[in-house]
Amino acid sequence: SEAVETSAGRTFAPPNVRRLARELGVDIASVPGSGPSGRVTEGDVREAAKGEGETGT
Amino acid sequence: MVVGDIATGTDVLVIGAGPGGYVAAIRAGQLDLDVTLVEKESYGGTCLNHGCIPSKALITATGVAHEAGNAEGMGIHADPAIDMGGMMEWKDGVVSQLTGGVEKLCKANGVNLVEGRAEFDGENRARVAHGGDGQGSESIEFEHAVVATGSRPIEIPGFEFDGERILSSRDALALESVPDSLVIIGAGYIGMELAGVFAKLGTDVTVVEMLEEALTGYADDLAKPVVDNMEDLGVEIRLGEAASGWEETGDGMSVTTETEDGEEASYACEKALVAVGRQPVTDTLNLEAVGIEPDEGGFLATDDRARTDLEHVFAVGDVAGEPMLAHKGMKEGQVAAEVIAGEPSALDYQAVPAAVFTEPEIGTVGMTETEAEEAGFEPAVGQMPFRASGRALTTGHTDGFVRIVADSESGFLLGGQIVGPEASELIAEVGLAIELGATLEDVAATIHTHPTLSEAVHEAAENALGHAIHTLNR
């Protein structure tokens, strides 16, 4: 939708999730959020990390 | 005492013990790094010695007296007298308690403290000149350096600080007697905070500001209650006038200003305080020796790990750029230490809050409505005036409001602007909400204690959702 495109620069995720993303080497801006209103959760980041591991990137 | 050159080595050399530097040093110590902190003057830097802390102490003391002296409406009759010497002594006591605390905390966390002025002397070496004649100097080899040398007040040509007629904020915070009259050049937050202090001390205060507004950078409706209150205190605020010169007069001095159109005005006063901004201290560090160069403004560019262009050199606090605020520097100090220790830390916060400790206070965090629009959001905005707040009424301070800015589609909070009682404290909740990715609904669903000012944050969120209880919904 429009808002997602225009505000693409901003990822909404709590600090502990942002830190986890860095720890796991995940680019949080590319993680789809499953939390309220699309907030990125710890589970989303772990899922994304797994995915990256599997595809070997 | 060691005289002459000695050489030591350290994992982390931190230069400057202000909020940026001491936090970097303490955190590095906590992470078991060998850390050396060099400070040429006093622990705590500008903030604890000549900035945040002494200014807030004087704001409190003059505020207590002023409030009691103006509370007839509440049935209180008092005619408080302020003894300037006693107030300054109290303020100094607060400062030394805190600076002593910083020193103790450094030691307790294993930080090596070195007194002296440091400058670079190679890619991995600095030289520290100890104060005083014959105290010698020492050479320190380092693996990593953290530059935390802070900032100094900007001088305007013709207004060189002399501590007598032309004061810096540092001088003003250490005056021994109350000036009869004071011209404050610059209506930024430092100038306005001190204008309030001196007005409440009975000084005849005039503020001159080159720009067409006071507290530039803050929205008009945030600045207005502060300016109105200042004018009620008898402060004269002259906008669009640049200070152009000054001269001694028979019994004092006279400051001349000029408008853009060349119109002159002059103001007789006892002293003038120049508060037109601060510049980073990077010119005295011999930065070429280590191999980095400041930008035009004198700042050191850093990435999201607080790292300069050099892998092993970090910069934190005022030297690392705007906003020049203590808590931004502390965060950078913490991250620099953690990055050096190999932790996955980064400066990835959403927002840095800011406060102005005038009457009423201002607190802001994140985006304004306009900034949100510019960033491509369709903002939902909610507001709650303090005059509708039960708690505000019971404190007698009802000027101002809480405003919340959110993304209307997702509801995510983007920013908050508060002017009013305890704005500096109330902004904390909004800041946490923004960091957490909280929505308007999250804030609205959270029970807030009655009667508190924080209920206004809740109400502003409800108002943005269109169903505030204690104010009409727009």
Add this chain to the structure above:
Amino acid sequence: MVVGDIATGTDVLVIGAGPGGYVAAIRAGQLDLDVTLVEKESYGGTCLNHGCIPSKALITATGVAHEAGNAEGMGIHADPAIDMGGMMEWKDGVVSQLTGGVEKLCKANGVNLVEGRAEFDGENRARVAHGGDGQGSESIEFEHAVVATGSRPIEIPGFEFDGERILSSRDALALESVPDSLVIIGAGYIGMELAGVFAKLGTDVTVVEMLEEALTGYADDLAKPVVDNMEDLGVEIRLGEAASGWEETGDGMSVTTETEDGEEASYACEKALVAVGRQPVTDTLNLEAVGIEPDEGGFLATDDRARTDLEHVFAVGDVAGEPMLAHKGMKEGQVAAEVIAGEPSALDYQAVPAAVFTEPEIGTVGMTETEAEEAGFEPAVGQMPFRASGRALTTGHTDGFVRIVADSESGFLLGGQIVGPEASELIAEVGLAIELGATLEDVAATIHTHPTLSEAVHEAAENALGHAIHTLNR
């Protein structure tokens, strides 16, 4: 004026216009329900007229005077006099501004206001007796009813309220002159708040409490700074003594107390204030007519939709049980209205914050360390004393601390306990963190403005993580 019986109908009948009732009514109006609010006395209920608001107003006014009168340490010399009449007039002005506001907000949201005393008269009918002789009564048919009749102070046998010798908190908040001496029976939050007010007015205050502690329900280390401060104010606190009787004496009265062991003591005073708790007002509603029955304590049991045993009858606020706090009632009022309107609302909050507006203030939310253990968590606890807070030092108020309780495994915040300056405001951020499921790391990662008291919340979280900067980590 209508005399005699008239009959009207409404979707939602709300009985009682305190915080529970007026919020239910306004929200119902916002949701386009036809709503009628019946109030027998004054809009705003106990809270605005005889509770939260007048008590906080007097706390502020006496606080302003006391602070200025005791600020020699800051260099301030004042000898404030409080004019009781002026203070009470100001307080009354605050109250009427707020109650007038509630009335206006009700009207603006389309609420039908009816003055009078309501009681049930069938499953879907209530009768409202209008005040005064010959004002008649009316019959109201309703689809849904919200009972929000609040609470009244508990009387102890032998101490019937007469407004002269034996005062309720309501009487005490409306005194016209300062009593020379006052015995306060009950060291709960209402008794302790008022003890501070009268002590600062110059009254000779004795607090007698049956239990072995003051502020029961609050941890010892939260109560201690309050009790210490109270004793510094000259208040005598007698624990383990139950008030057993009183008698008139030549020039006043004498209150007798008895310990568990039967030891007697007596206290001469001008007046006695009984503040031993409050009981729900459910006995005057003719509840049998609608078909519900209160529990032993007089409370109406409700589910997580604020619904009683009857599908169409809701109960909110003090009648619905502990904690008897205004903001809990407001939340229930909101949920009741939303549920009636068919929205999926529920009372599914994690925690209800509470504050005590003594000096220093207490603010709590969620679980204590012990409660967390009992709930099966392994709590991580962090603390930050205000004496290490720069902001606290600059305000001259350094008693107390912030404590954060979290689950050590997940880091989720479970509770917070604060005693100190602005504790009632600072607890808001902790409450939001708990509601949002924030972790210690989230709070620690959020930049807090310097210098503020809210930094102590941040530091307590850092302390729980073992790496606080401004205090030693345990």
